[in-house]
Amino acid sequence: MTLRIYDTAARKKRVFEPQDAKRVTLYVCGPTVYNYAHIGNARPPVVFDVLRRVLMARYGEDAIVYARNITDIEDKIIAASVASGEPISAITQKYAAIYNADVEALNVIAPTIEPWATGHVPEMIEIIEKLIRKKYAYVGDTGVWFSVPSMPDYGRLSGRKPEDNEAGARVAVDEDKRDPSDFALWKFAKPGEPEDAIWDSPWGRGRPGWHIECSAMAAKHLGRTIDIHGGGVDLTFPHHENEIAQSECAHGEELARYWMHNGFLDMGGEKMSKSLGNVVTVHDLLKAWPGEVLRFALLTAHYRAQLDWTEDLLKQAKTTLDRIYGALRRVWEADGGEARDTGVLRALEDDLGTPDALAELARLASEANTAADLKDAVAMANGRANLLAAGKLLGLLTKTPKEWEQGADTDENSRIDAQVQARVDARVAKDWAEADRIRKALAEEGVEIMDGPAGSTWRRI
Numbered sequence: 507m508t509l510r511i512y513d514t515a516a517r518k519k520r521v522f523e524p525q526d527a528k529r530v531t532l533y534v535c536g537p538t539v540y541n542y543a544h545i546g547n548a549r550p551p552v553v554f555d556v557l558r559r560v561l562m563a564r565y566g567e568d569a570i571v572y573a574r575n576i577t578d579i580e581d582k583i584i585a586a587s588v589a590s591g592e593p594i595s596a597i598t599q600k601y602a603a604i605y606n607a608d609v610e611a612l613n614v615i616a617p618t619i620e621p622w623a624t625g626h627v628p629e630m631i632e633i634i635e636k637l638i639r640k641k642y643a644y645v646g647d648t649g650v651w652f653s654v655p656s657m658p659d660y661g662r663l664s665g666r667k668p669e670d671n672e673a674g675a676r677v678a679v680d681e682d683k684r685d686p687s688d689f690a691l692w693k694f695a696k697p698g699e700p701e702d703a704i705w706d707s708p709w710g711r712g713r714p715g716w717h718i719e720c721s722a723m724a725a726k727h728l729g730r731t732i733d734i735h736g737g738g739v740d741l742t743f744p745h746h747e748n749e750i751a752q753s754e755c756a757h758g759e760e761l762a763r764y765w766m767h768n769g770f771l772d773m774g775g776e777k778m779s780k781s782l783g784n785v786v787t788v789h790d791l792l793k794a795w796p797g798e799v800l801r802f803a804l805l806t807a808h809y810r811a812q813l814d815w816t817e818d819l820l821k822q823a824k825t826t827l828d829r830i831y832g833a834l835r836r837v838w839e840a841d842g843g844e845a846r847d848t849g850v851l852r853a854l855e856d857d858l859g860t861p862d863a864l865a866e867l868a869r870l871a872s873e874a875n876t877a878a879d880l881k882d883a884v885a886m887a888n889g890r891a892n893l894l895a896a897g898k899l900l901g902l903l904t905k906t907p908k909e910w911e912q913g914a915d916t917d918e919n920s921r922i923d924a925q926v927q928a929r930v931d932a933r934v935a936k937d938w939a940e941a942d943r944i945r946k947a948l949a950e951e952g953v954e955i956m957d958g959p960a961g962s963t964w965r966r967i
């Protein structure tokens with residue numbers, strides 16, 4: 507099977523061919539770290555984690571070099587530091603750690619490289635110098651600007667006109683620009699700005715613009731031309747368009763061979779976003795739901811489609827995962843099976859078709875259940891292997907069925923195990939009243955006993 511992905515730049519699905527099958531490079535724009543991430547912000551790391559897993563399956567785990575940056579200098583971070591009186595690094599370290607813990611709870615594998623913008627200011631200055639030298643950029647009164655009219659094919663990724671840049675929220679509208687569509691590469695420090703937001707440069711003290719951060723980090727860690735560049739669809743314009751302008755005008759080489767963008771996660775009919783205030787943080791969701799349920803819910807829609815975030819979506823994701831883990835429990839002891847080529851990889855290789863892949867996963871669970879009903883040892887072992895292989899590709903089924911159903915092993919669990927055994931003993935002794943009493947007592951504390959051919963077990967509900 508070939509891997510086909512929808513390339514935003516080509517506006518169609520293309521067969522994916524890396525430059526070098528031994529070193530496949532992927533860059534995804536990471537978070538601006540100044541507060542808790544909402545579940546919409548978690549969609550890119552989860553979607554591109556699935557892509558990474560598919561690439562790992564094709565090219566080998568060590569062949570994938572995945573960079574996801576941390577934007578730790580930006581106007582919003584400075585504003586947060588001024589408002590709270592905390593140093594910038596205290597804010598960024600705190601929220602980067604929370605972000606990484608949040609996405610790890612969603613079974614996202616840590617990126618190979620996590621560059622922080624503030625660690626790459628010399629590289630940014632170098633690119634800006636090159637752009638000035640080649641006359642793609644100029645020094646103004648408030649900063650250094652990229653001259654958009656100097657690049658004839660500006661806008662080819664998004665198909666948007668340079669004039670649209672004027673409305674870009676992240677683009678300052680300043681008097682000293684030669685053209686309204688020009689964007690900032692370097693911003694001179696203004697009086698009163700915190701010292702930890704200021705760097706020296708050949709043009710004056712200040713800080714880099716947001717777009718140049720990614721151009722510098724991608725080139726330094728992955729090379730001038732990367733295989734796949736990804737991010738949320740709102741980054742297509744102006745962020746990615748501006749990354750292309752900076753990198754390609756400076757280097758004279760194509761920045762990325764494939765561009766992938768995830769659609770929005772909506773809540774209440776609108777894009778979940780901090781500015782609208784319709785957000786629910788990953789941090790809060792994790793207090794109520796296992797991370798795997800959040801991940802499953804995120805993958806129910808195709809990554810390019812919009813996804814409505816509702817309580818119902820979460821409940822359905824939980825129920826489906828319970829059923830799949832239940833099937834896995836029934837075949838768990840039958841190890842040594844062989845995974846066959848299921849439809850999961852095939853669905854994912856068609857532009858990350860996660861809805862079809864999840865449907866196939868549910869089908870594999872039914873198959874495992876049938877094998878368990880028939881007590882067919884070989885089919886049970888293969889059923890287990892198929893479920894685990896599919897789970898690995900999707901980043902699901904990372905717990906043992908026991909961990910999923912009972913939680914971490916505690917004294918509490920040993921007490922429940924003992925109660926379940928006492929009920930088994932009561933039933934053997936035909937003491938139905940006692941057996942029933944134990945079942946009801948456990949049910950009252952949210953524990954359901956499950957009787958099966960292999961004996962009795964339990965789960966928290």
Ligand SMILES: Nc1ncnc2c1ncn2[C@@H]1O[C@H](COP(=O)(O)OP(=O)(O)OP(=O)(O)O)[C@@H](O)[C@H]1O
Binds near residue numbers: 544546781
């Ligand atoms: N509702 C959403 N659905 C999907 N992706 C989103 C959503 N909101 C933000 N993103 C993505 O999250 C990533 C992190 O972006 P960033 O930290 O800059 O947040 P943001 O865009 O400022 O969020 P907000 O729009 O809430 O202010 C980006 O790739 C962005 O495209």
Ligand SMILES: [Zn+2]
Binds near residue numbers: 535536745
């Ligand atoms: Zn970026």
